[in-house]
Structures are given as C-alpha cells and as structure tokens.
Amino acid sequence: PSVTGSQEQTEGQRATLECSTPYVCPAAGDVVLRWAGHDPRVSEVSGRVQLDTSGVGQQVTLTSSFSWKDHSKKLLCQVSDGAKRASTEVVLRVRHTPKDTQVSLSPSSGNIGVGDTVTLSCQVGSSHPPVSDYRWYKDGVAVGTQRVLALLGVRREDHGRYHCEAQNALGTGVSPPVTLRVFSAEISASPAAEVREGTATPLSCDVPGREGHPEELTYTWYKNGAWLREGPAHPLLFPAVTAGDTGYYSCQVTNSQGSDTAQAISLSVTYPPRIPTLTLFQETQGGRLVIVLCSVDSHPPATLAIDRDGTVVATSGAEVALSRRLGVTSSRNSLRLEIRDAGPRDNGNYGCTATNVHGNASATKVLVTR
Numbered sequence: 001p002s003v004t005g006s007q008e009q010t011e012g013q014r015a016t017l018e019c020s021t022p023y024v025c026p027a028a029g030d031v032v033l034r035w036a037g038h039d040p041r042v043s044e045v046s047g048r049v050q051l052d053t054s055g056v057g058q059q060v061t062l063t064s065s066f067s068w069k070d071h072s073k074k075l076l077c078q079v080s081d082g083a084k085r086a087s088t089e090v091v092l093r094v095r096h097t098p099k100d101t102q103v104s105l106s107p108s109s110g111n112i113g114v115g116d117t118v119t120l121s122c123q124v125g126s127s128h129p130p131v132s133d134y135r136w137y138k139d140g141v142a143v144g145t146q147r148v149l150a151l152l153g154v155r156r157e158d159h160g161r162y163h164c165e166a167q168n169a170l171g172t173g174v175s176p177p178v179t180l181r182v183f184s185a186e187i188s189a190s191p192a193a194e195v196r197e198g199t200a201t202p203l204s205c206d207v208p209g210r211e212g213h214p215e216e217l218t219y220t221w222y223k224n225g226a227w228l229r230e231g232p233a234h235p236l237l238f239p240a241v242t243a244g245d246t247g248y249y250s251c252q253v254t255n256s257q258g259s260d261t262a263q264a265i266s267l268s269v270t271y272p273p274r275i276p277t278l279t280l281f282q283e284t285q286g287g288r289l290v291i292v293l294c295s296v297d298s299h300p301p302a303t304l305a306i307d308r309d310g311t312v313v314a315t316s317g318a319e320v321a322l323s324r325r326l327g328v329t330s331s332r333n334s335l336r337l338e339i340r341d342a343g344p345r346d347n348g349n350y351g352c353t354a355t356n357v358h359g360n361a362s363a364t365k366v367l368v369t370r
Contacts, residue, residue: 001019001020001021001033001077001078001079001086001087001088002019002020002021002077002088003017003018003019003020003077003088003090004017004018004020005017005018007090007091007092007093008093008095009066009070009092009093009094009095010094010095010096010170011066011067011068011094011095011096011097012065012067013065014063014064014065015063015064015065015066016061016062016063017035017061017062017075017077017090018059018060018061018062019033019034019035019059019060019061019062019077019088020033020057020058020059020060021033021057021058021079022057031058031079031080031081032078032079032080032081033047033058033059033060033077033078033079034060034078035060035062035075035076035077035078036075036076036078036087037073037074037075037076038062038064038075039064039070042064042065043062043063043064044062044063044064045060045061045062045063046060046061046063047059047060047061048061060077062075066092066094067094067096068094068096068097068099068126068128069126070092070094071092071093071094071096071126071128072091072092072093073091073092074089074090074091074092075089075090075092076088076089076090077089077090093128094128095128095129095170096126096127096128096170097127097168097170097171097172097173098124098126098127098131098166098167098168098171098172098173099124099125099126099127099173100124100125100126100173101122101123101124101125101164101165101166101173101174101175102122102123102124102125102175102176103120103121103122103123103162103163103164103175103176103177103178104120104121104123105118105119105120105178105180106118106119106120106121109257110257110258111181111183111255111257111258111260112154112180112181112182112183113154113182113183113184113260114154114155114156114182114184115153115154116153116154117150117151117152117153117154118150118151118154118158118180119148119149119150119151120136120148120149120151120162120164120178120180121147121148121149122134122136122147122148122149122164122165122166122175124166124173127166127168127173128168129168129169129170130168131147131166131167131168132167132168132169133145133166133167134146134147134164134165134166134167135164135165135167136149136162136163136164137162137163137164137165138158138160138161138162139160139161143162149162149164151180154182155182156182156184156186156208158180158182159180159181159182159184159208159209160179160180161177161178161179161180162177162178162179162180163175163176163177163178179209179212181207181208181209181213182207182208183207183253183255183257183258183260184207184208184260185205185206185207185251185252185253185260185261185262186205186206186207186262186263187203187204187205187206187249187250187251187262187263187264187265188203188204188206188265189201189202189203189204189265189267190202190204193265193266193267193268194268194269194270195241195267195268195269195270196269196270196271196358197241197242197243197269197270197271198240198241198242199240199241200237200238200239200240200241201237201238201241201245201267202235202236202237202238203221203235203236203237203238203249203265203267204234204235204236205219205221205234205235205236205251205253205262206234207253207260210234213255215255215256216232216255217232217234217253217254217255218230218231218232218253218254218255219231219232219233219234219251219252219253219254220251220252220254221236221249221250221251222249222250222251222252222264223247223248223249224247224248225248225250228249234253236249236251241267241269242269243269243271243299245267245269246267246268246269246299247266247267248264248265248266248267249264249265249266249267250262250263250264250265268299269299270299270300270357270358271298271299271358272298272356272358272359272360272361273296273297273298273302273354273355273356273359273360273361274296274297274298274361275296275361275362275363276294276295276296276304276352276353276354276361276362276363277294277295277296277363278292278293278294278350278351278352278363278364278365279291279292279293279294279365280292280293280350280365280367281293282342282369282370284370288340288341288342288343288369289338289339289340289342290338290339290342290346290367290369291336291337291338291339292306292314292336292337292339292350292352292367293334293335293336293337294306294334294335294336294352294354294363295333295334295335296333296334296352296354296361297333298333298354298356298358299356300356300357301332301333301356302333302354302355302356302360303315303316303317303354303355303356304316304330304333304334304335304352304353304354305317305335305352305353305355306335306337306350306351306352307350307351307353308346308348308349308350308351308367309348309349310351313326313337314326314328314335314337315335316330316334316335325339325340325341325342326338326339326340327340333354335352342369343369344369346367346369347367347368347369348366348367349364349365349366349367350364350365350366350367351363351364351365352364
C-alpha cells in the first residue's frame with residue numbers, strides 16, 4: 001500500500017492521511033485495507049472503493065488530532081489478502097511546544113551548605129522542533145540562559161525557588177518550581193547586638209526557609225562555647241537582659257542530614273555606672289603621700305571626676321589645672337589622684353562621680369591626714 005498526506009503534523013490540528021492500494025477483489029472480498037496504531041477515540045476512518053473506467057483501487061482515509069505524545073509514534077497502513085499481508089509504516093512528526101519540562105537538582109539529597117557546588121538542569125521530555133533557548137528564574141528574577149545553571153560556591157542568598165523555561169519555534173514549556181535549600185545557620189539580634197540593661201532581647205537562630213522546612217529542626221545554643229540549651233525553638237529570649245548576659249552566643253542547627261553551626265554573635269549589654277569604689281591611702285615613708293583611687297563598673301566606660309568639698313581636682317576627661325603637688329593617672333573606669341607633701345590643708349570630703357550616657361553615680365569619703 002501507499003500513503004499520502006503530510007507526516008509532519010501540528011499538535012491540536014486535524015490531519016488527514018490516506019492509505020491506498022490498486023487491488024480490489026469485489027467478488028471474493030478478501031482484500032482488506034486498514035489503518036493500525038491510531039487512537040480510535042480521536043480518529044475517524046472512512047473507506048472508498050473505485051471500480052470504473054478511470055481506475056481501480058481502494059482507499060482508507062484516517063483523520064485524527066494528534067498530541068505531543070504521538071510524536072515519533074508509528075502508524076501502519078496494512079493490506080491483507082487472506083494470509084498474505086503487506087504494510088507501509090508512517091512515523092509521525094508532531095510539531096509541539098516543549099513538554100514535560102522539569103528541573104533536576106544535583107546533589108539531590110543531603111544538606112547543601114555554603115561553599116558547595118550545585119547544578120540545576122532544565123530537562124525537557126519532548127520538543128519538536130528542538131529547544132532553541134533556555135531561561136532560568138530565581139524567585140521570579142532571571143538568572144541564566146543555559147540549559148544547566150551551575151552555582152559554584154553556593155551562598156546563603158542562593159536559597160530560593162528556581163524554575164526554567166524551554167523555548168522552541170512554537171512556544172515555551174515552563175517547569176514546576178524547585179526549592180534550593182541552603183542549610184546555613186545564622187544568628188540575628190533584635191533590636192541590636194548592643195542593648196541597654198532591662199531591654200527584652202531575643203536572639204534568633206535561622207536557616208533560610210526555616211518555616212517551610214520539610215522536617216523538624218533542633219537548635220542547640222552555646223554561650224562563650226559552653227552548652228546553654230537545646231530544643232525545637234529557634235529563638236533565645238531574654239525578657240530583661242542583664243549585664244551578666246554579655247557574651248558570645250552561637251547555635252547549632254541539626255536535621256536528619258547533618259548540622260551547621262552559626263558564627264558566634266557578641267551580645268553587649270550597656271548600663272549606667274554602679275556606685276563607685278572610692279579608696280583613700282596614706283603613706284608617711286619618704287614624705288607624706290595621699291592616694292585617692294576611684295574605680296567603677298559601667299558600660300560604656302564612664303567619665304570620672306574627683307572633687308574635694310565640691311571643687312573638682314581631677315578628671316579622666318577634660319584637663320584640670322593641677323598644682324605641683326598633685327598627680328593624676330587614668331585608665332578605663334579608673335582614676336588615681338596622688339597628693340604629695342600632704343597635710344591638714346588637704347583634709348576634707350572627697351567625692352568621686354562616674355557618668356556615662358545612661359546615668360551617673362557617686363561616692364564620698366572624708367580624708368583626715370595623720
């Protein structure tokens with residue numbers, strides 16, 4: 001038998017193929033011509049026999065609507081005469097947009113950490129004509145134009161939903177989105193890593209996409225390298241932070257595939273000066289010497305001032321005019337006043353005042369030289 005009609009079809013359009021043979025046996029009726037391999041649900045078959053002076057033969061016409069799944073499918077035009085058979089094969093070429101477009105992620109199992117290499121491949125189940133262009137998108141933003149998107153040295157910011165588009169002359173196939181999960185722990189502090197004493201302060205340990213993570217995560221908190229607590233809750237909450245909470249905090253996030261430890265964050269608690277410690281020393285060897293020493297606990301550091309009977313005689317900040325008998329040295333939260341050749345004229349009430357941005361505090365003592 002012979003076949004006429006285009007073997008290049010377009011998906012969704014009706015197409016006609018004719019199968020014919022010049023043999024007809026009207027008396028015996030043994031010569032049968034038929035189509036095989038088509039889907040009868042979407043196909044129509046009609047036959048015609050010619051017996052006249054213009055010619056002899058029979059035709060079977062197949063009218064069908066082909067889908068992309070019929071691409072490369074084989075149809076048979078068969079003629080049989082009893083046990084004798086002959087056939088002609090037709091290989092369908094159905095023009096269609098890229099179909100069954102999928103994203104393949106490698107590695108496909110295990111945690112993906114910062115610095116790892118990840119490849120995303122755009123795979124097309126079928127396309128005729130072939131795919132001519134690829135497009136990659138991350139969270140809706142274009143990020144690539146190759147069939148394979150390679151991420152060398154994954155960053156935390158690479159976490160997101162990726163999909164690809166494959167395009168040919170007829171249109172575009174779009175893949176379902178695939179989530180690339182970067183398993184990278186990170187600590188954040190609210191409102192900041194430096195907070196005033198008494199402020200409610202949460203530290204949060206997160207991996208990207210924590211809320212949509214397919215399995216439960218375990219969080220282990222450490223302070224200055226020492227175990228603090230462990231459980232399914234990702235925040236570490238200080239209802240009213242104290243100076244004793246100052247330190248370096250880190251956390252380890254664990255799932256069934258492994259774990260990742262966040263870089264430690266420094267929590268700094270600020271507070272006003274406590275009551276200063278004011279100490280008076282007297283020495284009589286090699287001349288009479290009085291030492292007035294003031295120290296305080298505060299953060300940030302305080303400015304210290306020593307006064308006698310209300311008159312400032314030494315500060316850790318601005319310069320104060322000193323007599324030759326006085327010497328002043330200062331360091332962080334400490335101020336030292338030396339009075340040489342001390343005598344009754346140096347007697348009085350000595351006070352120390354400590355001041356920072358959060359407040360001030362003071363202490364006094366009476367000096368009576370011996």
